Amino acid sequence: MTQALHKESIMKKKKQQQKATGMNPILLAVLALLSVVLGVNLFEEVGLVLDIPPRPTPIAVTGGNAATSNNWYEIYFTNPTCPPEDQREGGIDEIIAADLQQAQQQVDMAAYELNSTPITDALIELRKRGLTVRVVTDTDNADYTGIRRLRRNGISVVEDKRSGLMHNKFIVIDGRITWVGSMNFTTNDVYCNNNNTVRIENLTLAANYLAELAEMYDNRQFGPTSPSATPNERFTIQEVVVENYFAPESDLSGIIAAVIQEAQGEILFMAFSFTHNQIGEAMLARARAGVQVRGVFETLGSDTSFSYYPIMNAAALPNLQVRRDGNPRMMHHKVIIIDRQTVIFGSYNFTDNANRRNDENIVIVRDAQFAAYFVEEFETIWAEARQ
Numbered sequence: 001m002t003q004a005l006h007k008e009s010i011m012k013k014k015k016q017q018q019k020a021t022g023m024n025p026i027l028l029a030v031l032a033l034l035s036v037v038l039g040v041n042l043f044e045e046v047g048l049v050l051d052i053p054p055r056p057t058p059i060a061v062t063g064g065n066a067a068t069s070n071n072w073y074e075i076y077f078t079n080p081t082c083p084p085e086d087q088r089e090g091g092i093d094e095i096i097a098a099d100l101q102q103a104q105q106q107v108d109m110a111a112y113e114l115n116s117t118p119i120t121d122a123l124i125e126l127r128k129r130g131l132t133v134r135v136v137t138d139t140d141n142a143d144y145t146g147i148r149r150l151r152r153n154g155i156s157v158v159e160d161k162r163s164g165l166m167h168n169k170f171i172v173i174d175g176r177i178t179w180v181g182s183m184n185f186t187t188n189d190v191y192c193n194n195n196n197t198v199r200i201e202n203l204t205l206a207a208n209y210l211a212e213l214a215e216m217y218d219n220r221q222f223g224p225t226s227p228s229a230t231p232n233e234r235f236t237i238q239e240v241v242v243e244n245y246f247a248p249e250s251d252l253s254g255i256i257a258a259v260i261q262e263a264q265g266e267i268l269f270m271a272f273s274f275t276h277n278q279i280g281e282a283m284l285a286r287a288r289a290g291v292q293v294r295g296v297f298e299t300l301g302s303d304t305s306f307s308y309y310p311i312m313n314a315a316a317l318p319n320l321q322v323r324r325d326g327n328p329r330m331m332h333h334k335v336i337i338i339d340r341q342t343v344i345f346g347s348y349n350f351t352d353n354a355n356r357r358n359d360e361n362i363v364i365v366r367d368a369q370f371a372a373y374f375v376e377e378f379e380t381i382w383a384e385a386r387q
Contacts, residue, residue, distance in 0.1 A: 082192035097122040106132040110168035114146030164357035193330035243364035257282035270333035280308040326384035
């Protein structure tokens with residue numbers, strides 16, 4: 001039993017604000033996610049259920065002064081305890097569902113997997129209210145309960161119908177609010193695996209995701225057939241530089257490698273799957289140049305000859321340290337932090353398939369305060385990890 005399973009179950013809701021003393025705890029949630037190895041949910045398929053002690057009442061921690069003008073984002077991390085199915089409540093999916101219920105016109109969703117009851121219920125309710133609801137999913141997961149329920153209730157769901165993955169996990173509400181990150185919209189993703197999802201309120205970013213959704217939903221363009229049509233790949237939100245890219249129409253491995261090459265002092269990463277040569281060699285090059293590099297790999301698959309876990313271990317550099325995660329289920333993050341100033345996150349695993357075949361997305365935020373929350377999550381995962 002790892003330390004993560006003994007810790008108090010806390011879901012952190014973080015806004016772009018300075019932390020204030022005397023933060024007020026509010027009832028909320030804890031959660032996690034599900035496995036994405038070749039599109040197969042291994043843990044659900046084998047019916048694995050671990051004997052875990054009852055979890056404490058979940059709470060949310062909100063920091064700062066709500067009057068600040070900078071609260072354009074909220075960052076959510078899971079702290080998984082994986083309770084029995086009938087005890088899974090109060091999670092991030094309920095927060096997302098509550099946000100969905102505030103929609104006035106339209107909701108657009110790209111869901112690699114969907115079986116969260118609160119999210120599915122919210123989408124069905126919106127459809128009954130007469131709102132437009134557009135959903136895209138991966139063909140391999142079209143039989144998930146959430147997708148079947150949507151279709152039974154008159155919501156059209158478009159599948160990619162190909163061997164590559166429609167691996168995105170994003171929601172756009174009223175063309176204004178975007179939810180995006182590593183977390184699939186499933187009960188295991190919310191309650192059992194380490195994940196992130198970020199709520200960003202910004203018209204420019206939402207327009208990018210709406211354009212991507214239109215390619216898939218309206219034009220049935222997936223994978224290598226997708227055009228390079230992202231309206232705004234680089235822009236600012238309240239003086240913070242944000243970048244947003246989609247695969248395979250953009251070369252995400254090259255973009256990520258270029259950001260890695262900017263590192264002057266430190267690289268931190270959390271990787272569900274890390275086999276891509278260009279990204280791996282970029283990190284090794286910076287480590288050889290003296291940059292401190294620490295990373296946590298998901299244990300499953302980390303010992304294969306394709307993984308950069310053994311490669312980085314074999315480099316035997318004192319400033320390069322890698323560990324395997326301590327979650328007995330899945331550490332599903334896909335995050336890179338550069339010099340505690342820049343964060344790369346999204347659906348994109350650091351693999352060749354993600355780069356060339358899958359529908360994926362990344363967001364790059366260049367802001368120390370935003371990065372600080374991801375650094376805190378990294379340190380938590382690092383402390384629970386093992387060699």
